[in-house]
Amino acid sequence: MRTIQNSSGPISDSETSGEAGSFTASFTGKEYYHELINRANTVPLLKLFKHYSLRLDDNNRRIVCPFSSHQGGRESSGSFYFYPQTNTFWCFGCKTGVAPCDLIAGLDNCSKVKAAMKILELFGDDTDDDNIFDRQMFTKKLEIMMEFSTVVREFSQANPDHKAQCFIEHICSVYDELNLKHKDFSNEALRRVVDQLKEEISSYNV
Ligand SMILES: [Zn+2]
Known part of the structure; x- marks a missing residue:
């Protein structure tokens, strides 16, 4: 999973190498x-929160971290923050963020490319x-x-x-x-x- 430190870096080889x-x-x-x-990543996080039944919106911007990788899914302090203005999120517990693809990659435990495909499939019209x-x-x-x-x-x-x-x-x-x-x-x-x-x-x- 990607963390904020390298969110602007190149995506890993495992995501880019094709059969060729x-x-x-x-x-x-x-x-x-x-x-x-x-x-x-231009799809509003709000759409994804709703799809995954995460109770985050413009008013409630903090929840218990939904990632199973965070304390085996038993995080309880509410370290997960949503930033509507920048369409980003950050969990201060497992240090995970920031964009829609990172969210889906974390929730579905898949690569960012797979996450992107899923997002576009679900919400392609909202880009x-x-x-x-x-x-x-x-x-x-x-x-x-x-x-x-x-x-x-x-x-x-x-x-x-x-x-x-x-x-x-x-x-x-x-x-x-x-x-x-x-x-x-x-x-x-x-x-x-x-x-x-x-x-x-x-x-x-x-
Ligand atoms: Zn977390």
């Missing part, structure tokens, strides 16, 4: 999961989007990224030899570099890059 191997995590995994977690257009752009972007990720994974699985792995790693690093240089890639630009890289992958000679 570690190098692909750098361009799909991390970015994708960070977006997922950030998005889920704090600027507008619906942004959300559609975001969804489209994820689709393109996941599509590329699939092509890379399939190639990687079909060509386990060293030369092919070097090749696909190179393709991924090109993709990484382009994405770093153009942080605000439009979906059209991303589409062009992905199509071009896919073409290179498909023309690879074993």
Whole structure:
């Protein structure tokens, strides 16, 4: 479980590494999961408290810690605080916080990525989007990224030899570099890059 000290740090490898191997995590995994977690963290904690029958709201901001990892679930002093203004929480007993994904990860005893997926499944409509257009752009972007990720994974699985792995790693690093240089890639630009890289992958000679 994440504590406040490292809440802004990188998410752990266990959450980012996909089946395709570690190098692909750098361009799909991390970015994708960070977006997922950030998005889920914009869902109001109040919704989650209600869903889990935790009696916290704007007036009652302190309860007995609901985490089973805190004194085997028998915490009794009420160390768990809710901060509505920042949509965060903190338990002074087990030193756990702070965002919606941390709450669900703690309650369900799962990874933050799993927690994010669950939150978005339950309350996807409550994310704090600027507008619906942004959300559609975001969804489209994820689709393109996941599509590329699939092509890379399939190639990687079909060509386990060293030369092919070097090749696909190179393709991924090109993709990484382009994405770093153009942080605000439009979906059209991303589409062009992905199509071009896919073409290179498909023309690879074993
Ligand atoms: Zn606690």
